[in-house]
Amino acid sequence: MAGRSYGQYCGVGTALELVGERWALLIVRDLLVGPRRYGDLKRGLERIPTNVLAARLKELQEGGVVRRVPLPTARSGIVYELTPFGRGLEDVILALGRWGFTAMGEPAEGDVVTSDSMTMAFRTSFVAEAAAGLPDTVYEAHVGDVVLALSVRGGALEVAPGPADRPDLVLTAGPGIRRVISGELSAPEALEHGTVHVLDGDPALLERFAATFHIDPGPAPVRRDDLAAS
Incomplete structure (x- = not known):
C-alpha cells in the first residue's frame, strides 16, 4: 500500500490509496450485495484478469476493507466479505453510481449486466x-x-x-x-x-x-x- 502513496495528508488521498486501483471499487460493489467466493467475483467481473483479481483482493485485505471468512454453512470453502470498515463505502458507491448515471449513455458492444x-x-x-x-x-x-x-x-x-x-x-x-x-x-x-x-x-x-x-x-x-x- 505504501508504494502507491500519493504523499498527501488528506482523506481523499488515503481513500484512493485503499480503493483507487482499477477494479477495486467494482469488487466492493459486488461485495455490498453479499459475500462472494473468488469464482463468483470472477464470473461477475468477467473481464478482470485472474492475477489482477487476486492482487486487488490481497490489497483490499491489507487495507482492512475485505476479509476472508469460512462459508457460513456446512460446505467447506472460503468467501470474501466486506469488513465493517469496508461497508462504510456503501454511501460512497451509491453516490458514485448516481453521479456516473448521467454519463452512461448507451451500452457499448460487449457491455454486460450482472x-x-x-x-x-x-x-x-x-x-x-x-x-x-x-x-x-x-x-x-x-x-x-x-x-x-x-x-x-x-x-x-x-x-x-x-x-x-x-x-x-x-x-x-x-x-x-x-x-x-x-x-x-x-x-x-x-x-x-x-x-x-x-x-x-x-x-x-x-x-x-x-x-x-x-x-x-x-x-x-x-x-x-x-x-x-x-
Whole structure:
C-alpha cells in the first residue's frame, strides 16, 4: 500500500490509496450485495484478469476493507466479505453510481449486466422518500438475463434474486430502462415505445415504479469535442 502513496495528508488521498486501483471499487460493489467466493467475483467481473483479481483482493485485505471468512454453512470453502470498515463505502458507491448515471449513455458492444450490478443499480436509484408515501409493492424486474425481486415496504427496499413471490408487477426491459429511471421517458411512453413490457400485473403500476426508482440526471458532462463544436 505504501508504494502507491500519493504523499498527501488528506482523506481523499488515503481513500484512493485503499480503493483507487482499477477494479477495486467494482469488487466492493459486488461485495455490498453479499459475500462472494473468488469464482463468483470472477464470473461477475468477467473481464478482470485472474492475477489482477487476486492482487486487488490481497490489497483490499491489507487495507482492512475485505476479509476472508469460512462459508457460513456446512460446505467447506472460503468467501470474501466486506469488513465493517469496508461497508462504510456503501454511501460512497451509491453516490458514485448516481453521479456516473448521467454519463452512461448507451451500452457499448460487449457491455454486460450482472445480477450484482443491477442490484446496486436499483439500490442507487431507490427514492426512499417517494416510496414512503406509496403503497407497499413487490416488483419482479427482468433486465436482460437478470431477474430480481424488488420488495418495497415501509419506504425501504429489499432486493433479492428473482423470481418474486406474488409480485404486483412483472416487467421486462433492456438497457433502455435507464430512460425511465432518468425521467426521460414517462411510464406510458415507455410502454408505448416498447422500452418496457409488462408481463403480469396492472400496467398503471409502472408509474409507481418510475416514482420509486428515479435519478435526476443533473448536468451532463462537457467533453472537449463538445467545446470544439460550440
